[in-house]
Amino acid sequence: MKVYGTDTSACTHKVLTVLEEKGHQAELVFVSVIRGHDKSPEHRKRQPFGEIPVLEDDGFLIYESRAIMRYLDRRLPGPSLTPSDIRAYGLMEQWISVEQSYVSGPVWTLVRGGPVYEIIRRSPAVDLLPPPPNEAEAAQARGELARAFDIVERTLAAQEYLAGDAFSLAEISWMPYLQYLFASHGGHLVTERPNMAAWWQRISTRRSWIKVGKVLDSVENT
Template identity: 35%
Template sequence: MATPVKVYGPPLSTAVSRVLACLIEKDVDFQLIPVNMAKGEHKKPEFLKIQPFGQVPAFQDDTISLFESRAICRYICDKYPERGNKGLYGTNPLIKASIDQWMEAEGQSFNPPSSALVFQLAFAPRMKIKQDEGVIKQNEEKLEKVLNIYEKRLGESQFLAGDEFSLADLSHLPNTHYLVNATNRGELFTSRKNVERWWSEISSRDSWKKVVDMQKTP
C-alpha cells in the first residue's frame, strides 16, 4: 500500500487549501501535518530543509520534497493521471496549455490583488493590524479589471480553460472563498452574472466542501 503524501501547513492557509483540494479531487491519500506559524515553526531549521523560504505548504512524497502550491498541484496531477478527476490537468497538450494559461492568469493577475484584499479585509482584523484603505482601494480596482475579463471569458465557456472543471478553476477557490464569505466584498463576484454562476459551481464541489470543513476543525 502506497505511503500517503505529506502536506505541511494549516488548512486556513490559501496555498495549503489549494493543495488539499487538488489531492481530494485526485483521490490521493495524504497526511496533513500541522505547522504552528504563530510559534514560528515554519522558520525552524528542520522545516527549512523541505521549504527553504519558510512558507507553507511544504510537500513530501517519499523522498521528494516540493514547495509552491501550484507546482505541487501540477505534480500531483502528472504523477496520478488515472486517479480521481482524470481531466483536472487536461488530457491533451492543447487543453493542458489552456489550463496553464489560466493558471498563469490566476497567479500573476488574480492572486496579487485578491491576496492583498484577503489579508487586509479578512486577516488583518483578526490579527489586530490596522487596515490600509489605500491598499484596499488600489487592489479592489485591480481585481475588478481582472474579473471583467473573467466575466467575458465565462460567457464563452463554462469554466476558465474550457467546459470542464480544471486546476485553473481550482486555483481560484482559496482567495475567492475568503472574499465572498469573510469580507464585505463578495459583490465583486456576485454582481457579475457569469462569474457568480462559475463561483457557485466550483465552490459547491465536494472536494472544496471537504477543505472548508477541515478549516473549521480546531
C-alpha cells in the first residue's frame, strides 16, 4: 500500500494512525501541499480535488481521510477500530461527523492565528493561503470549539471514549486537530475540561499516536 501525503498533515495522520493501530506498513509518498504537489496533474489523477491524503491499495485508489480510515479498518486484519455494538457504532459515526461539522473548521481558524501558520507562511505558496484570522474570527472559532468541547466533556463524564468503552475511529478523526490546536495556543480549551483532558492524555499516549502525531515544525517538512 501507498499513502500519498506528508507525515505532518493532519488529514494524513488519520490514515497513518489507523495503519499503526492495525500493525500494517505502507509506503508514505511525499506529496506536499505547500510545494503545490497536490495540485499537479499527476496528483489530480489520484485526487481530483487536489488534496491529500490518497491511499493506493494494489492499484485501487481511494481519497478522503475519513473514508480511508473506514476502508482500512475493514480491509486489514488486527484489532477492530469500529464497535460491533450497533449503538456504539452509531455514536462513533456521530462523533466523526461532529468533528467534520463543528471542530476541524474552527481549529484551522485558530491554527491560522498561531506559530505553525507562521512557518507555513514562509513557504513560496504564501499568496495562495488565506490570511491569519482577525480577533473577531478567532473569538468566534474559540466559541464554536467551546460549545463542541462542552458537549464532549459531558459525554466523557460517563464513559472513557467517544463511542463508549473502547478507542475507535472517532478518536482517530479528532486527534490530529487537537494536536494542532495544542500547537496553536488553543490547548487550554481541552485542558480546562477535566474529562476531556483525561481523555486526551489517554489517547495521545497510545503507541500509534506517539509515532504518528507530528506537528509541522519547519517549511522543509511541508
